[in-house]
Amino acid sequence: MAMKVALLGCGVVGSQVVHLVDEQSEELAARIGTPIEIGGIAVRRIDRARGVDPSLLTTDAMALVTRPDIDVVVEVIGGIEPARSLILAAIGAGKSVVTANKALLAEDGQTLHAAAREAGVDLYYEASVAGAIPLLRPLRDSLAGDRVNRVLGIVNGTTNYILDRMDSQGAGFTESLEEAQALGYAEADPTADVEGFDAAAKAAILARLAFHTQRVTAADVHREGITGVTAADIASAKAMGCVVKLLAICQRSEDDKSVGVRVHPVMLPVEHPLASVKEAYNAVFVEAASAGRLMFYGAGAGGTPTASAVLGDMVAVARNRLAGTSVAEGGHDTGLAVHDMGETITSYHVALDVADRPGVLSKVAEIFARHQVSIKNVRQEGRGEDAQLVLVSHPAPDAALSRTVDDLRGHDMVREVASVMRVETFSD
């Protein structure tokens, strides 16, 4: 009895899934314990699907996902609807589901997981974050006996490519974006990537898994993109022995009562393993109580890597199905809430263009003190009218740091706030 798969979507990833299932059929059968077979492929327009057996194609996705002979539904359409309705219908009909849909999981993962739990079927989604990197299942399974304290991820290849170019070639943002577009690393409309929307969806998924809380959605994620990152920021980071990365950060609060989830540019020490993640690669760094520091690195996008992750999930859910079991998620919720960005403890790097006059530093220090932000170090560059004061704060609530910067902007001794960026710190 073959395991029958319904495929929703036949674009770059979908067609690659079909290709791999075909190419690896013997090996897959051996690893699952029974052959796997594509039973149908739902597409929007039949005449557009290429390279697949035409007799498998249908435009009636709803009929396909509820067809009695289908065991597993693989969704690679993306977007919220009709993906959500189709997945819920599939689950309702007792099918296990594999999806790569980060937007849907970030927005409404709770509903999907609850439906899967109730129906006793699997909902796997390894491909939704960091492409081919086996990350979600290790977080869920291998660290099941551990306690995650912080997750820091480079989860968007486009922005990493742009920042890497800016760092290695001293190029500006616009120039680097254009290069990324020319090479196919960035889309014509790069908003989802450069404004951090893509990373924010992934951050929500990571936070949910790492902290076992179903409450986090994309809307809970504080989000800042990289469009404001300047060549001066990158140079300032270099002077401190840092690189600039766009990170998705999920962190447990000190009192263990809530989590903070955010996406923004970060200055990161060059010695940190995340700092050496180049080009469009992704990597996720996990700090766990027992396991210590872990990092998972690999290709974050692309049809073949994503299809590889989908295939890994297909094998797992097929095996579970054959064994008559399923892995429920979200049944034991820690209920940890998400706290505001203002309450998140961060550190700031601030570069100020000031007049080199006696009393400037004391004025600046007074403004920091007013908001109870203590200064970790100060460095002065240049002299006279070109003087720049570079300060790094100790960790403090983000709201206090933000108000400090507002006050600095308004002060007449500060000609310009040349660069503001958060600095991520690591204990040894």
Added chain:
Amino acid sequence: MAMKVALLGCGVVGSQVVHLVDEQSEELAARIGTPIEIGGIAVRRIDRARGVDPSLLTTDAMALVTRPDIDVVVEVIGGIEPARSLILAAIGAGKSVVTANKALLAEDGQTLHAAAREAGVDLYYEASVAGAIPLLRPLRDSLAGDRVNRVLGIVNGTTNYILDRMDSQGAGFTESLEEAQALGYAEADPTADVEGFDAAAKAAILARLAFHTQRVTAADVHREGITGVTAADIASAKAMGCVVKLLAICQRSEDDKSVGVRVHPVMLPVEHPLASVKEAYNAVFVEAASAGRLMFYGAGAGGTPTASAVLGDMVAVARNRLAGTSVAEGGHDTGLAVHDMGETITSYHVALDVADRPGVLSKVAEIFARHQVSIKNVRQEGRGEDAQLVLVSHPAPDAALSRTVDDLRGHDMVREVASVMRVETFSD
């Protein structure tokens, strides 16, 4: 009904497992679906075990592993016997097994896996390679639909620490080893680490999993340690933009008919992600056909990280047991054989002290050509009596490269072969 665990061994890892099971009991119960409980602990001497409930202790390990109320046996004794007999007895009595025993798995994994398959129980061993890094299950499960071509691993923290010191401080091997010993990174008798025995056992386990061949044992692994690595080698690597790492390398042959498994020092480009693995950290780099390049990074040793990996496995096998299923391994063997080191395709870096006389290079090139080894690049350093010729070969069978070096050693124009090391190459 609690899931009952028998623990074999109560040293650094074992006592930490007891501690974590105790500390995380609620969370573990939630994740498994039933409470987990230590039913007994086998030790060699009862008066030596500390910090655990004395009523759990026994010196009769064989009676413990076959006790009817035990579900899962966790073996953290290490070594071949009595571990093997105890694990086989446990499997024979229908228990699932979690082990951290790399030596045993490398020597006789085939017997253990066959017994587990036959009995329909789990045999999990995440902790045996690279400590807390979730690596073996991702290789087995997430890449189940993929095809691994090469695995390169820094799997021994002691040697990585020593090589990192030699690189960063220009120190010699002996001095760096002594520092590692003083800091507890190396044992008083460092043979198992510095001669590559530890890494070779892990290489065998990795090769078996990556290529789905049960045939590989530790004895099949070509092994060279780092005792011969000199400050001159490190300097020579630096001059080429490389660092020296002790790597475990498992590679599929070009014709896909066999695999090569080896442990030896390697010159690696500084841009490669493995090059930035510092101190005693471990990392395993995987090249797969669909997933592309992946890296798994983390702490490779230590009681708590290892216990974390054991705990992750315990949760998995307990869940499987509750669901009445198990994951068989080795049932579908590719049967790939291991080829000799001589047939393995490698590249050499060779530094020769030569007299700076006309004709030296042509003589040296002739020796390379005699063994059908082509030269990728040559660089001459110094002049007169201090001249050094540094050559890097194109890939060739290791036996041919080795014979080339032998001939160079015997030639009267070569005063000394100052450095010989393999260079690992990466396609883009």
